[in-house]
Amino acid sequence: MAVAQVGERLTVLERVLPHDLLRWVELIRNLAVRDVETRYKHSLLGLYWTLINPLVTALIFSFVFQDIFHATSKPIPYVVFLLSGLTFWNFFNNGVYSATSSVTGNAQLLAKLYFPRVVLPTAAVLARLIDFAFGLVILLVFFALYRVPLHWAGFILIAPILLLQVVFTMGIAFITSALNVLYRDMSQLIGLLLMVWMYMSPVMFHPSSAPAELRLVFYINPIGAMISAEKDLLFTGQVTHPLYLWFAVLWTFLVYAAGLRLFKRIEPLFAEVM
């Protein structure tokens, strides 16, 4: 029989590992599906919105950057280059963005019963993984349309980097969702931060076309390193800068552990503040 003790101190292990997550996989699944469904339930185009948004963004950016600023990504058509960057970036961006309000937006669930609250941002991030899968399909269609050779071996190798990206996104999501309970303008702030972050990451340009000083930023920008590696794998089948990726691994563990710790620390206040 499970004894649920309130007010007792957590062990070091419980603090770092979300082992209760495993027990709540079912709930995470249900919440994630619900998240995707709510988003599209009463909309005309439904899930197609996940495709329309990056498509329009890719088209307008490719017009601005290619036709006006003459950016190139030879030998890859710029639209395909951009769309692949955006597909991976959007997963991070939308994951963090929707997770930020995942705790505050589910007040009615919080009032009901205890369940580990980490489940909420986790589900929000995983829900965006479903959107991401649709985006990936569209990306592959564009590869076919523009006859860009796809490196299948590289495509498979993306999986571990994507996993890293999921974990990193969750770490950031824990921080922003918990802080958003205390300070509601976190959701405003995060939109701004994400925008700056996107331009600091090789989403719309190739790292080699950036000035050398800026390339240093990628050392401390794990998501940039991941997107860069993911794109390299798609186009060339190998990672150009594996060193950046190792830094990203380190950052991911740090951010995840710190995020979880912060979340657990603020968690007892949720019911009181909301």
Next chain:
Amino acid sequence: MDTAVTCEHVSKRFQLKKDRADSVGQLLYRMIPFRRGQRATTEPFWALRDVSFELKFGESLGIIGHNGAGKSTLLKILTRTMYPTQGSLAMRGKVSALIELGAGFHPDFTGRENIYLNASILGLTRREIAGKIPEIVEFSELEDFIDTPVKYYSSGMNARLGFAVATSVRPEILIVDEVLAVGDEGFQKKCMEKILSIKQEGVSILLVSHALNTIANLMDHALWIEHGEVQRYGDPQEVVKAYRAAEAQGETTIEADLRKVLASDRR
């Protein structure tokens, strides 16, 4: 018999902050040294003070008290949605709760979808939930509406579905708030019968209600809270009697106050 719930000296203090920083902007503003204005003042408010009780498996406890007495805070601590400031609480077994009307229901989703979501919060797997759907639908009498979004439900339908889900997940401890008051008499009776029948199976019941007769006649123990403190705890008949006596006295003081006010108005 084993103890299901042990609540020991539980106290809950809220900080009524006069100006809590609600935004990052305010937070940054606080950080400016020598800014004008006063420091944030906090006022502690004890919603619960030193509440202790014990409940064995298969026993029931009725909780009574006026509005603002601290009942809801106690329930939030019992459902572990809130942490006690002092004291400790141990719940041994799966807890199911029916707290607020439609708490945990998503308005845009159908009754069936909400059953899945709610039951998974209570720790059930998909297959287990699927097996319980017929039972839930039958008990809540929502056969024709189970695939209708919950936002179109009446408050009675809402309560019926909530109750059916909360009791069908085979809890070991069941917490029920006044939500039953919205159902019609027939349904209230049906719920009470269900509560008593699962109690027979060894489930502990915690019931908050203003229906004093229900508490007095059907519960094994009663707890009366006022201003966050336990006034009386024990035999339900006696607790309810004491509560009624205090209530009668309270009314006379209110009437006296009213008379005074009226008298001063006339002058």
